[in-house]
Amino acid sequence: MFLPYFSIVCVIIATTIYLYYKWAFSYWKKKCVPFVEPKIPFGNVQNVITSQQMYVGIHLKHGYDIFKDQGQVHGGSYLICSPRYIPVDLKIIKSILQQDFNYFTDRGFYYNEKDDPLSANLFSLGGERWRSLRSKLSPAFSSAKLKIMFDPLLVCADRLNDAIVNLESKGGIIDASTLSINYSISVIALCAFGVDCDCFKYPNSEFVQFGRRTFDYSSWLRRFKMTFAFAMPNLALLLGVKVFGRDYTNFFTEIVEKTISFRETTKTTRKDLIQLLIDLKNDVGGDLSEEERTHWQKGATLEELAAQVFIFFAAGFETSSTTFSFCLYELAQNLEIQSRLREEIEEVLIESRGSITYEAISNMKYANQVIEETLRKYPPVSFIGRKCERPYRIPGTDVVLDQGTYIDISILGIHHDREYYPDPEKFDPERFSDEGKKLRNLTAYLPFGVGPRICIGQRFAMMQLKVGLIAILQHYEIFLNARTKIPMEYEPYSFTLTPKENIILNIRRKET
Numbered sequence: 001m002f003l004p005y006f007s008i009v010c011v012i013i014a015t016t017i018y019l020y021y022k023w024a025f026s027y028w029k030k031k032c033v034p035f036v037e038p039k040i041p042f043g044n045v046q047n048v049i050t051s052q053q054m055y056v057g058i059h060l061k062h063g064y065d066i067f068k069d070q071g072q073v074h075g076g077s078y079l080i081c082s083p084r085y086i087p088v089d090l091k092i093i094k095s096i097l098q099q100d101f102n103y104f105t106d107r108g109f110y111y112n113e114k115d116d117p118l119s120a121n122l123f124s125l126g127g128e129r130w131r132s133l134r135s136k137l138s139p140a141f142s143s144a145k146l147k148i149m150f151d152p153l154l155v156c157a158d159r160l161n162d163a164i165v166n167l168e169s170k171g172g173i174i175d176a177s178t179l180s181i182n183y184s185i186s187v188i189a190l191c192a193f194g195v196d197c198d199c200f201k202y203p204n205s206e207f208v209q210f211g212r213r214t215f216d217y218s219s220w221l222r223r224f225k226m227t228f229a230f231a232m233p234n235l236a237l238l239l240g241v242k243v244f245g246r247d248y249t250n251f252f253t254e255i256v257e258k259t260i261s262f263r264e265t266t267k268t269t270r271k272d273l274i275q276l277l278i279d280l281k282n283d284v285g286g287d288l289s290e291e292e293r294t295h296w297q298k299g300a301t302l303e304e305l306a307a308q309v310f311i312f313f314a315a316g317f318e319t320s321s322t323t324f325s326f327c328l329y330e331l332a333q334n335l336e337i338q339s340r341l342r343e344e345i346e347e348v349l350i351e352s353r354g355s356i357t358y359e360a361i362s363n364m365k366y367a368n369q370v371i372e373e374t375l376r377k378y379p380p381v382s383f384i385g386r387k388c389e390r391p392y393r394i395p396g397t398d399v400v401l402d403q404g405t406y407i408d409i410s411i412l413g414i415h416h417d418r419e420y421y422p423d424p425e426k427f428d429p430e431r432f433s434d435e436g437k438k439l440r441n442l443t444a445y446l447p448f449g450v451g452p453r454i455c456i457g458q459r460f461a462m463m464q465l466k467v468g469l470i471a472i473l474q475h476y477e478i479f480l481n482a483r484t485k486i487p488m489e490y491e492p493y494s495f496t497l498t499p500k501e502n503i504i505l506n507i508r509r510k511e512t
């Protein structure tokens with residue numbers, strides 16, 4: 001007697017789910033936007049969520065390539081059953097990121113301030129809270145502040161150099177990925193948190209361990225939670241989904257708490273990011289509106305401060321470290337480019353009487369080109385998202401995006417688009433010479449994004465990368481090792497574009 005009822009209930013549930021999917025999957029068809037046929041239950045992200053192991057940035061590039069090859073200006077896809085808009089035409093991308101930014105101030109990132117306080121940071125917040133925070137944090141990267149952060153940067157560059165000297169004495173094989181991570185974590189820890197974690201000496205320090213966990217999605221559960229939170233943020237918020245574990249949150253919150261308390265009790269000040277937040281809290285250096293003053297002095301919780309310091313760490317270390325290792329990888333394969341870069345380094349060092357100075361690195365034009373080409377070929381943030389805040393008509397079309405629509409812009413797709421970069425797999429810094437740049441639409445280059453939400457740490461990252469290159473190339477030559485993987489394979493379970501295996505290279509002291 002029970003069994004037939006049970007079967008009927010199952011059939012009703014299955015039919016309801018099926019009909020819901022059918023209805024959800026008709027979204028782009030109704031809007032007359034071309035789309036890739038989705039499948040139940042994952043929509044178009046089957047290859048990201050299941051064992052097919054595709055990095056999400058490459059998945060989005062495939063979407064971009066399909067619509068581009070069809071000659072479309074845009075297309076639609078489904079993250080489970082949530083519709084995502086994929087713009088292809090650069091005019092549309094520019095409108096979304098710059099001209100009509102007021103429709104798209106949110107990145108559409110999931111955050112849950114109550115249960116997961118670190119997630120409520122500058123990167124994830126939207127609307128007025130983001131606007132106010134951005135204007136308060138931007139001074140941390142002014143030229144004057146960058147100059148001040150230059151000295152701690154040199155301390156880390158010296159340690160990088162010592163590590164290389166040590167590895168040369170042991171046979172000259174280097175793990176470029178690990179060196180880059182140690183360098184980047186040391187830099188960000190010192191310049192953002194004021195913590196000297198010397199990761200070269202202590203490679204298993206907590207900073208390194210927690211840092212590595214930030215974008216590690218190898219756990220199926222974490223991957224599922226993240227995808228769920230992105231596809232159904234309101235439901236995820238209701239269920240209190242957390243993307244960072246409790247121990248992780250405690251680690252970063254405690255560091256910020258201890259640093260603030262130490263500086264306040266000892267009346268010490270430092271020129272780093274944490275100091276900027278302490279000053280905001282104490283209303284030092286002022287221009288705060290009455291509302292902001294009340295918020296920072298009374299309302300700003302420790303978790304809120306920790307979230308902002310944390311995002312500088314999270315957004316800064318992995319992006320810079322993968323760029324650095326990809327750059328070394330390309331220099332080892334392109335020896336002519338490497339020697340031209342070394343010549344520039346030598347010239348700059350002669351002009352500045354042997355020392356690396358802020359002014360000297362600002363004049364390194366070829367180093368800029370090499371880094372820019374690295375970021376073109378391997379953009380660590382290989383896609384950027386936006387959320388449409390009110391109905392928006394896509395310029396040049398009759399399509400109106402509904403409020404709440406999520407947008408995925410494939411930076412990797414654009415950077416490997418033959419229309420803008422002929423022979424895209426070739427590493428060619430000449431693409432970024434003055435003449436090369438003139439040939440291209442500016443929106444075809446987006447490693448740091450563009451518009452009001454452009455990466456806040458862009459200049460800091462470029463400075464750190466140049467100093468790191470000088471530290472290695474002024475005394476050493478880099479070569480391929482028998483274990484260097486060519487072509488590059490990418491880690492599927494990561495948020496940023498990351499090599500699947502560590503990059504192993506050889507170094508040799510340069511001949512004088």
Ligand code: HEM
Pocket residue numbers: 107122123124134311312313315316317319320323375379380381384385446447448449450451452453454455456457458460461
């Ligand atoms: C090579 C290194 C880096 C790359 C490629 C990179 C790339 C990006 C990209 C693509 C965005 C999103 C832009 C958009 O949505 O339009 C972003 C945002 C951001 N980045 Fe970076 N980044 C790098 C280094 C850094 C560093 C060193 C820091 C901090 C010290 C940092 C902090 C941030 C923050 C806080 C945001 C959010 C800004 C906002 O929403 O207002 N990044 N970055």
